[in-house]
């Protein structure tokens with residue numbers, strides 16, 4: 001049976017950098033507080049011409065280029081996002097038009113920060129049933145449009161960006177090995193964001209939180225560490241693999257303290273974990289593909305390497321995946 005491998009990666013980070021000292025002028029916070037609690041120093045903020053689908057298209061073009069494929073050769077285009085350009089059509093349809101992926105069918109998936117991991121699993125299932133299928137999977141977020149810039153609890157955490165992968169089967173590489181994906185909708189109200197079209201208008205008017213990201217940070221923190229740890233342990237056990245077999249772990253980049261706790265509990269040495277949350281903050285569904293693209297372009301991935309992904313986000317949604325590079 002053939003599985004989905006990655007043929008090319010790409011990413012796009014908006015030009016504008018927002019530093020912790022910039023945030024000190026906007027809300028009652030400090031560089032010291034943000035650095036010690038989150039590990040974030042800067043984040044990128046999308047400007048004019050950097051809409052969700054445009055940054056997605058920027059990442060997609062680079063991934064296609066690396067894969068040596070033309071946009072017309074793509075059969076399926078999926079965008080993982082919770083900040084789509086419009087409620088309808090999907091960001092994926094906008095990307096399709098932008099890059100000319102005329103022979104693809106296109107749709108979005110929303111699993112918050114776990115969206116890209118869900119997307120990798122989805123791509124694998126398509127390739128298992130049709131090994132020659134060419135899939136463009138993108139994680140793209142413009143979270144700066146959905147955070148309340150007066151709420152210091154959330155506005156310091158998030159950033160904008162996009163990452164993309166071209167996927168199909170590939171000779172000599174297994175690709176996706178196995179995944180554990182989970183969600184628990186009972187915990188939705190610990191991390192959520194209303195949308196203009198998602199509620200009865202009477203309810204929206206009575207909701208003083210507007211359409212911004214709302215979060216009970218401490219609870220999210222606790223669940224995130226426990227859920228990702230369990231998903232990784234179960235996945236490794238199921239596949240007879242230990243941490244020493246893993247070449248690189250690429251976790252969702254939410255917060256350095258979550259990552260430190262996870263490394264400690266799993267016994268993963270720091271040098272085996274890709275971390276860039278300091279540069280980009282939490283870019284939700286885009287954080288894993290941006291990290292993967294950076295690791296790839298830095299030349300630290302070798303054919304045959306076993307990669308471990310894990311993520312956690314609103315829903316709650318979470319999961320882990322093993323992939324042979």
Ligand code: UT7
Pocket residue numbers: 028029030033034037038113152153154156215216217218219220221224254255258282312313314
């Ligand atoms: O993909 C998953 C997405 N979500 C996350 O990754 C978030 C997970 N949670 C966290 O990372 C942490 O909970 C935070 C970084 C969000 C907050 O850290 P914390 O240690 O859990 O702080 P806290 O929410 O318990 O707040 C402690 C204090 C409070 O003040 P009082 O009530 O003790 O006087 C907050 O009002 O820190 C205050 N505070 C701030 N102070 C300065 C909250 N935000 C800020 C801020 N600057 N930006």
